[in-house]
Amino acid sequence: MTSIISIQKLSKTYASGLKALKNINLDIKRGEIFALLGPNGAGKTTLISTICGITNPTTGKITVAGFDVEKEFRKTRSLIGLVPQELTNNAFETVWATVNFSRGLFGKKPNPQLIESILRDLTLWDKRNDKIMMLSGGMKRRVLIAKALSHEPQILFLDEPTAGVDVNLRKDMWNIVRRLRDSGVTIILTTHYIEEAEEMADRIGIINNGELILTEDKEKLMSKLGKKRLTLHLIKPIDKIPQQLSAHHLERSPDGCALIYTYDKRGRRTGITTLLQDLAASNIHFQDLETKQSSLEEIFVSLVKD
Amino acid sequence: MNFQAVRSIYIFEMARTWRTIGQSVISPVISTSLYFVVFGAALGSRITEIDGVSYGAFIVPGLVMLSLLTQSISNASFGIFFPKFSGTIYELHSAPISYIEIVLGYVGAAATKSIIIGCIILLTASFFVPLQIAHPFWMIAFLLLTSITFSLFGFIIGIWADGFEKLQIVPLLIITPLTFLGGTFYSINMLPPFWQTVSLANPVVYLVSGFRWSFYEISDVNVGLSFSITLLFMFACLVVIWWIFKTGYRIKS
């Protein structure tokens, strides 16, 4: 696969002096679904905005389909559809007017059939004559998607598409995303939910504090990161972990009231059965247990430490 | 050049105008009628004629100018302020358009609306006083030039403003006084010499005077000068707009 977006040595410093992006190098392949994963304030929106032309890069170079986003912005921007993070809408306009406006803004001749099919796909057709302010949050998000798709982009950016979105829309959205991908559209989405990246993406990039920490195929990354923790709350505190349990690499909580076991949930054998048998054999009893997915926070900590 | 985009912005903005057509048209018609009642009837009985023109007819060009200025500024400033305020401006930035399309779309729509309102005021006025237009070509030229120039000016204000107060403040604090002191309701020749000189620093004087000349061939200042000053102001606005988009002032980070 060839790359459709190429970012080289990109940095962005806002007028406030804040360094939002630090020396980003990234290639997005044509036709893939790329998830940009990172906590709030990591620089995801800034990165997208710089590719789309909403903010100017401080240094570095971005090309889209081989064209420079600054010098040949007419070519690059007409390839891109953007669904922004914020629900920004012309409250007083109708759905129909605002979606057709977007298409015209991108230099495309009116095409009512196409707009109709986009609105039907997004179950917005019945609402086409409603003013946007009358719509619910989920419906407003759909309108933004319809606007982004109205000019038939080859690249679609979805900035935190599922923030504050109900289950139905989430399902619909992923169906639309898959269908678009099947038709050859490259999709870049941002999220701070690891599950979302896991469900959708072909490749994942992790961004933190303005730095792209790593980019990796999803499968590889998930096997690296798909760790879970099992916490066992003991009935009686223990001073130290018995010798016969050393093979399990347990951690003891500082107060000795809990044991923590880390395992790979993707592995065929998690080792939990043997652990529990060995515990019983060592006469250690517990009153409760819980398991937890390693959180993104922990992943970052572990990545930054490496 | 992306003409489709200009067309889209223009149509979108004009749709906003048609939606609010009631208030857009009714209020200038009412206020114009009020000016005629108050100034025309009350003052008109005292000032019967200025330079051979009845007072009622004399104030018509000034009234039209007054509306053109305030309408152009408020239409254009609101037109671009609103996307900035609501955040929908992201779409303008991410679209394959340059500032030329943006300005043509927004300023074109704002100017169109003020011209429509200017014509409605002329029509209203014609019910009160007999109108004559000596130089229709120049009348239209001034009408267009003023609407476009002050729509450009309004566009600048819309970008500069970061709140609704600022959006109001320039028209209220600068334009309205300048218009009232700009010979809308009187000839500046009626002022004492000192104030006549001061008035010459007021750009609105040139607009009103030139516009009035196209109706009645009477003017406070030379027509060529009127036209040149207006052109100069338009040019200044264009330079500022060019600078705004070059630097991204208040619209792009």
Ligand SMILES: Nc1ncnc2c1ncn2[C@@H]1O[C@H](COP(=O)(O)OP(=O)(O)O)[C@@H](O)[C@H]1O
């Ligand atoms: N227009 C701006 N001016 C100054 N700082 C900004 C601006 N936009 C975002 N930032 C800052 O840049 C950093 C990255 O923000 P953002 O790209 O929105 O992160 P994310 O989308 O990953 O949550 C944050 O610290 C944010 O406060």
Ligand SMILES: [Mg+2]
């Ligand atoms: Mg963001």
